Amino acid sequence: MSDIPKPSVTGVVESIDSEPHLVLRRTFASSAKKVWRDLTDSDRLSRWIGHWKGDPAEGHVSFQMTAEGDNVPPETFTIRECDKPRRFVADTQQGGGTWHLWFELREDDGETTLTFGQRLNPNEDVGSIGPGWEYYLDRLVVARQGGDVDAVEWDAYYPALRAGYQKQVAAG
Template sequence: MTDRTDITGTVTDIDGHPNLVLTRTFAAPAAEVWRELTESSRLERWIGRWEGDPATGRIAFFMTSEGEDVAPEEYTILECDPPRRFAGDTSAASGSWHLWFELIEKGEATLLVFGQRLNPGEDVGSIGPGWEYYLDRLVAVHKGRDAATVAWSAYFPALQPAYQRLVAGG
């Protein structure tokens, strides 16, 4: 992939909070896409893995796509309604992130609506390209390709100005 300048994200107000929202469409039923997003072994193919018992409402998430010896982040599961909706909070190094997704079946396809609530002062110029990158890695593995075929350099800094303008215009 070459450097991009187009973005798929928008900033939308949800319950009085700005949220970065991105979408992807999959030629698969929602239950299959749900597994890509929630089963540790499938999740690890494109972003990371989790350990623990989700029934307790907490897991440890290892963002293994960032390296082999990455420290785990505690993740609190707030909502889990398979195969429709998931929401949770993670203790990201720069502060807590509220992440969520919804799966909407559209005939033979499923629309993934992925969001992150934006905390004051967060750098959307880095966050937006990051989620574009990871969601495209998800699309790649879902289509049977290696996630490594998606190059970070095509996303950052290429998409940074567009995301900064998005927030400045909002």
């Protein structure tokens, strides 16, 4: 039985290489190798966010989100860095711009901390981006616990967390 995480603002806007990034963290009682599989294996990804097709060795894959309905078109993810099981970086086209996404895994004393980030482009709405990543990462938590990811309800994240994320940007 898994616990459904309580939706909350856990992400922060940090300056990385002089650019703003939305950074979120989750900790798992597991090895980095196992968490890596949940973040990169297409079948395991499909449990909580979507799946990919293609050959990553070619430097790109076609990724289709499945948690947002049946008619979501696939996106091309260009793989910039893949250092198994520690760091992954990719870019994708989103709404006329490019999203630069990354994650890092750090294992310590049987626990692995996932640090997930997205570089924020000028004028992007962190008030919708932040709740979205909270939702998906909480689905990952539930999937890893063997729970029902559909019990994680989008309406509990957005617009509920929107103002909390907008305050961060206004304060920064």
